[in-house]
Amino acid sequence: MRLNENTVIFGDRVILVPYRAEHVPTYHEWMKSPELLELTASEPLSYEEELEMQRKWHLDDDKLTFILLAQPETSTSTSTSNILEPSEIKECKMVGDVNLFLPDGITGQGECEIMIASKEDRRKGYAIEALSLFLSYLTITLPFDPSQLIARIGSPNKPSIRLFQKLGFGIIKHVKVFDEVELNYGVEDDKEIPSEIGLDVDINKKVDWINRSLEGRLGKYD
Numbered sequence: 670m671r672l673n674e675n676t677v678i679f680g681d682r683v684i685l686v687p688y689r690a691e692h693v694p695t696y697h698e699w700m701k702s703p704e705l706l707e708l709t710a711s712e713p714l715s716y717e718e719e720l721e722m723q724r725k726w727h728l729d730d731d732k733l734t735f736i737l738l739a740q741p742e743t744s745t746s747t748s749t750s751n752i753l754e755p756s757e758i759k760e761c762k763m764v765g766d767v768n769l770f771l772p773d774g775i776t777g778q779g780e781c782e783i784m785i786a787s788k789e790d791r792r793k794g795y796a797i798e799a800l801s802l803f804l805s806y807l808t809i810t811l812p813f814d815p816s817q818l819i820a821r822i823g824s825p826n827k828p829s830i831r832l833f834q835k836l837g838f839g840i841i842k843h844v845k846v847f848d849e850v851e852l853n854y855g856v857e858d859d860k861e862i863p864s865e866i867g868l869d870v871d872i873n874k875k876v877d878w879i880n881r882s883l884e885g886r887l888g889k890y891d
């Protein structure tokens with residue numbers, strides 16, 4: 670989707686930038702990992718296919734995606750805020766991606782996915798901040814009704830299920846043939862499914878991204 674083709678969102682830990690051809694070499698390297706292919710239910714692609722995919726993510730109306738960059742630990746920016754200069758953004762390390770797929774258009778369900786590619790970059794709070802900003806952005810800008818947001822996650826992928834629960838998604842379906850659960854924003858967990866898939870009771874404190882303002886966090890990507 671072209672909506673975010675020049676949009677940057679500055680978080681405290683992550684920066685969301687549009688997925689451009691310049692990101693494909695790193696993305697392609699990441700997606701050689703059998704672990705990531707399985708966890709994201711993706712097929713291995715050749716470099717040319719990955720480039721074509723990047724083009725589709727940019728242009729197709731049913732897809733919205735951002736690449737995630739890590740905010741430098743000590744910014745060289747003269748500003749005290751998290752807003753970086755374009756040249757500084759280009760120096761930031763790529764850590765993952767976040768996206769929304771709208772198979773039935775803007776009035777249907779929107780499937781969210783996120784990936785923090787390298788194990789060394791996980792558990793640093795990148796995913797929770799990136800999703801909070803991404804969900805705020807799309808519900809405000811598209812705009813998209815939060816109740817239409819879903820996530821489909823393999824039942825063994827407890828980190829990802831926990832992440833979406835923390836963002837206010839509840840487990841509503843267990844699709845046993847695919848060993849996959851479906852979560853929907855704004856609903857309670859089904860009573861049976863968590864124990865069926867071996868998930869402890871969710872005692873996570875929820876993150877209220879709905880009321881998160883993007884004021885002062887948006888910039889233009891060259």
Ligand SMILES: CC(C)(COP(=O)(O)OP(=O)(O)OC[C@H]1O[C@@H](n2cnc3c(N)ncnc32)[C@H](O)[C@@H]1OP(=O)(O)O)[C@@H](O)C(=O)NCCC(=O)NCCS
Nearest residue numbers: 708782783784785791792793794795796797828829831832
């Ligand atoms: C799932 C994934 C995106 C989490 O990213 P992350 O940056 O490590 O997550 P965060 O540090 O922001 O953690 C946020 C919350 O997610 C949950 N979480 C993340 N990793 C977890 C883990 N290993 N075990 C349990 N809960 C976990 C927790 O609720 C955590 O909150 P807490 O730190 O207060 O406990 C990351 O592990 C990943 O990319 N995995 C591979 C790809 C994948 O599975 N994608 C999901 C497909 S939809």
